[in-house]
Amino acid sequence: MSELSYPDVTTYAVPFFIALILLELGWIVIKHNKDGYGGRYEMRDALTSLIMGAGSVISGILLGFITYGFLMFLWRLTPLDLGTSLGVVALCFVLDDLRYYWGHRFGHRVRWVWASHVNHHSSQHYNLTTALRQTWTGTFTFMMILRAPLILLGFHPALVLFCGGMNLIYQFWIHTEAITRLPRWFESVMNTPSHHRVHHGRNARYLDANYAGVFIVWDKMFGTFIPELDEDKPDYGLVHNLGTFNPLRVAFHEWVGIFKDATQAGLTWRERLLYCLAPPGYSHDGSRDTSETIKQKHLARHPEDVGTAGFKN
Numbered sequence: 001m002s003e004l005s006y007p008d009v010t011t012y013a014v015p016f017f018i019a020l021i022l023l024e025l026g027w028i029v030i031k032h033n034k035d036g037y038g039g040r041y042e043m044r045d046a047l048t049s050l051i052m053g054a055g056s057v058i059s060g061i062l063l064g065f066i067t068y069g070f071l072m073f074l075w076r077l078t079p080l081d082l083g084t085s086l087g088v089v090a091l092c093f094v095l096d097d098l099r100y101y102w103g104h105r106f107g108h109r110v111r112w113v114w115a116s117h118v119n120h121h122s123s124q125h126y127n128l129t130t131a132l133r134q135t136w137t138g139t140f141t142f143m144m145i146l147r148a149p150l151i152l153l154g155f156h157p158a159l160v161l162f163c164g165g166m167n168l169i170y171q172f173w174i175h176t177e178a179i180t181r182l183p184r185w186f187e188s189v190m191n192t193p194s195h196h197r198v199h200h201g202r203n204a205r206y207l208d209a210n211y212a213g214v215f216i217v218w219d220k221m222f223g224t225f226i227p228e229l230d231e232d233k234p235d236y237g238l239v240h241n242l243g244t245f246n247p248l249r250v251a252f253h254e255w256v257g258i259f260k261d262a263t264q265a266g267l268t269w270r271e272r273l274l275y276c277l278a279p280p281g282y283s284h285d286g287s288r289d290t291s292e293t294i295k296q297k298h299l300a301r302h303p304e305d306v307g308t309a310g311f312k313n
Helices: 009-031 043-077 086-109 111-121 128-132 143-152 157-172 184-189 193-200 217-222 247-262 269-277 291-301
Strands: none
Touching: 009 128, 009 157, 043 128, 043 143, 043 157, 043 247, 086 111, 086 143, 086 157, 086 217, 111 247, 111 269, 128 157, 143 157, 247 269
16 A cells, blocks of 8 residues: 555646637637626736646646655554545545645635745636646645645545545636536535635635635535625735736745745734734734725725625624
């Protein structure tokens, strides 16, 4: 079992990714975005996303040994071995998706992790190339620790990473505006383009919602689900957009921001730590907005939204 291996499914999926991108682009050209939901491409933005995707692959090749080495260390510690039956693979896939949910949620609520994840949200467009806008610095967030319980329960590291790859492949197709809604039974259980458009929206209503990878039921269980509303279409990007297509700035701007904030003169050690670990938007003097204060300010301007989707009483 120590030599167990699975195919690198994300590499095998690349030709299908390219084919779907071309299909989506063709659909947009034919549809001419007449209903406002067909989607759109901006070539510089799409190129940046492709470069970010290529950089993520290179980062995985160069640094992947760290995560795999950590997981193999845990594998040697655990006395449990669940094997590789079809049922075990299915169970691992579901539990790994739960792991993804929490890792993704931390990625929006802990600035250190957000510094890695933010690049995925930096595009102001929402199409299949956006799915490829992946991090170069995920290893440095130490979110690999969230996979530890799976290993200690007896799932082999190769199986866990295989399920993680399948999870990412699933998420590719939901980065589109070409699909509006799917059947209600599917929307109620699975993550879909509609649900994930909400996640990429910078509207006050949609901040910090729909963290799911494959199964949207996690968001419904943990109170982070918000439906997409036709009267409030997602406005994509960051609360404060970067205004650049420079891949280096996209990849590292938040790490630079953390360094600058945490090294300001006159801060306490607690304040320096909070600049690293508090939610994005934290400031020691309250001069910036977090997602919570953005929602509060929206409700102050629009009290009629109290109690509606995305705005709790």
